[in-house]
Amino acid sequence: MDRRDVLKLSALAGATGVLTLAPVDFAGATGPASPSGGGSGSDVTRTVTGHLPTGVADFVYLPVEVPRGVRQIAVSYGYDTPQVPAGTLGNACDIGIFDQRGTELGGKGFRGWSGGARTEFAIAADQATPGYLAGPVQPGTWHVVLGPYTVAPQGMDYSVTVTLSMGEPATPVAPQYPPDHAPGRGRDWYRGDCHLHTVYSDGKRTLDDLAALARAAGLDFINSSDHNTNGAHAYLGPHAGDDLLILTGEEVTTRNGHYLAIGLDGGEWIDWRYRARDDAFDRFAKQIRRAGGIVVPAHPYGMSLASQWKFGYDNADAVEVWNGTWTLDDEATLLTWDNLLTGAARRGDGHWIPAMGNSDAHRDPDVVGLPQTVVLADGLDRRSLLAGIRAGRSWIAESSAVQLSFTATGPNGEHADIGGRLPVGPDAPVTVRVTGGGVPGALVRLLTDEGQMLAEPLPESGVLEWRTTASLAAYVRAELRHPVSPGSLLPGGAAAITNPIWLGRQ
Template sequence: MERRDVLRLSAVAGATGALTLGRVSFADAAPAGGRPGGGPGEQTRRVTGHLPTGSPDFVYLPVEVPRGVCEIAVAYRYDRPTVPEGTAGNACDIGIFDERGTDLGGAGFRGWSGGARTEFFLRADEATPGYLPGPVNAGTWHIALGPYTVAPQGLSYDVTITLKYGPRGHTPAPVHPPERARGRGRAWYRGDSHLHSVHSDGKRTPAEIAALARAAGLDFINTSEHNTTSAHGAWDGLWGDDLLILTGEEVTTRNGHVVAMGTDPGVFIDWRYRARDNAFGKFARAIRRAGGLVIPAHPHATCIGCNWKFGLNEADAVEVWNGPYTPDDEITLAEWDNTLVAHTQGRADWLPAVGHSDAHRDPDVVGLPQTVVLADDLSRRALQDGIRAGRVWIAESSKVGLSFSVTGERGEHAGIAERLAVSRTTKVTARLTVSGAPGCTVSFVTDQGRLYSTPLPPSGEGTVSWRTTPDYAAYIRAEVRHPSTTPGLPGPMAAMTNPVFLGRWG
């Protein structure tokens, strides 16, 4: 079968647009034995075609699945012609929706592997990582191609669909992680909420990630596979009193990525929209209805589609530090600091900062960086409450310890994310105690910028104090940095805090 260029263009329930190809038909009966184009008890069809430059974000290939099918297997490939320097080449993602349809936010989603795999299968009892096991019901399924970038020559694709016949099989109930671990009562808990396993484009198994999280001194992690929930049930036996595992998703749109942190197990959040579709608010609310936090990820990353274009009005926090600290994190940090200024002027709510590793494979370091949260206990709700309130600091590893507070002349005290409500002329003292940061410099940053810096002792341990007034500084936050490695930029971050606000404004 060939499907050449455009067959018909259809709107897909609020999506940017989609190309729907002609249907792939199989005989509407289970074969008694072998069939042409397939082995015993199976049938195979092959579809080839060509997509021009400027194709819609999603191309749906309808597949008529007859009764008696127990497994669907799909393989695909596409060409990668040479392109001029500076021009994007071909990149095409893949996934599948079942007979319930492709409606945006609908129930038909059955899996997505992006560009991480060239083939997948699913049946009642098992599926390729990234895909959801379950019944293979008769009806119109849709293979979803996502031409992420298309070369000037266009993109030629080749899709092979194999239906296998037999007993339907049984789908076991998934085992999901508990929402609470033993913890230490009200304490600072370390976590990494942006991680990838073999269930999307990572190379590590859940067991390997859990072991690395423990080795990194983490108390909690969050599953965040690209556009799939298949990992939610993959952690059986890996949690414990010492490690809480939250379920979530990295919602990976063409206009930026968002970590849905701590959503209810099995709840899928759609990603098939752009900023111009004005749909993100709807799906941010869906994340919250599922009990999750909305955290834009790496807003100024340089990869195609990674820049955050949806604004920050719907965010609960923002990822200002993603993996090893780089210049794009510096841009995000400056943008976030501007939101603090807007808040002190009454123009915006304040948005807490968090940091995650986004670790995919060796040598990516789980827990570089890690978000340290003051929570009432080690549970999903308590951690989310702590992040939402901004009771957070960020560290490059568990070797770094930190405490930060501001006090007034009469013993008034405020910690991270709190406000020291004293008069504008009251003298206040910011105090930062650090350990595990040899060779680093401490700075205090306010709405006027970096106002005080001093090196730590060679041991990397010490307490630094600085005095100011609310009239001079509407907030104070602390940074601990390594020596500069890039001319014109401050050094990479070792640790940083959310702010302490000063004065009685607002």
């Protein structure tokens, strides 16, 4: 089935971001009727080929007319990768599927997404390929979704094969979502990594692997954040325990940046099929909060295509300023975040965006817990942890070996911790105290809305004090840095970064 004519007739569809091809018809494939909807037990296959030109829509929908009596739907696909000149983008195409409930943005029809990590998948009532949602294959119009991420100047030749297996459907399996609380230690500092990938998207680690590595890293909590799918949620329960809280979430991977939905209700899915110009982000940020979660732009200056954040920060609950091993894009994000703090100081309305850090670990040698966010929470439970992150009662550590405390005190016993406010007059003396450990040769940096005010080696005692006033510093935040590399014009890599302490009466 050649789709060239369909593309010619639908040339205008690319401008709207969606192109729909002619349907794949399985007429005559229905097996004998039965009370349970079973069929004949045979397999029926259709293959579609076509060509996508450069400038094609973000998403190309291939309708599949699914008859009654289908036990399983399986899809495989491929595309050509012609040579292109150096510096020119070649072919890359993602894939996923929506069921008979439709492809409406944010609708109920989502049944899975694997991006470019897989060339085939299958869905049945009792099981599905990781990244896809198990459940009955109901009759109606399903849609295989091609996502031509980049298209070479020659265009992209593609092939999609759909196989329907007729027969009695299996019994669906009940989901095992993780509990939203663990015993914990009461009000305390809890360590977590909220940006992690597994075989349910483009990672190479199983859920068993992930849980084991989180425990080995000394983490108290993690967040499941596979790309554009909630497929892992239903299988996370057995991997949680009294020693590890597992939150359910998603990395929402749009064409204009990625963001984390952290701490969603189990089974909640967040759509990603929009750009900044589509004015859809705010809608899905609200959905995340209704589902109990928070919104965190990820690696805003990421180096991969379409990973740079372009939706702004007005509707963010925090920002990931440190992603994996410390690199120049983290340094750029840190500067941007510091500018956001200065803007908050100017407004004086008490609203500011906290920072957090996560590993974004996919596979070996990525290190789970490098970095990790250390959160002051009332308990080891979803609500308390997210409240702590949202309030900025947190700091970022390179590993569980790094220790830090950061406080500010006033002349009359006033006291504030990370994320808090020290209510003193503009000229009252303020003492800032940093206590650190676990970073050989650490350099302490103290920064305010004016910039870096101090950069000194951490004393052997592990304690450093600095004095200022609220008239000189709207806020103070602290960093522990590794020693500077010889000849470098930049500070050493980060070992710890705190959220600010705000100074002065609001």
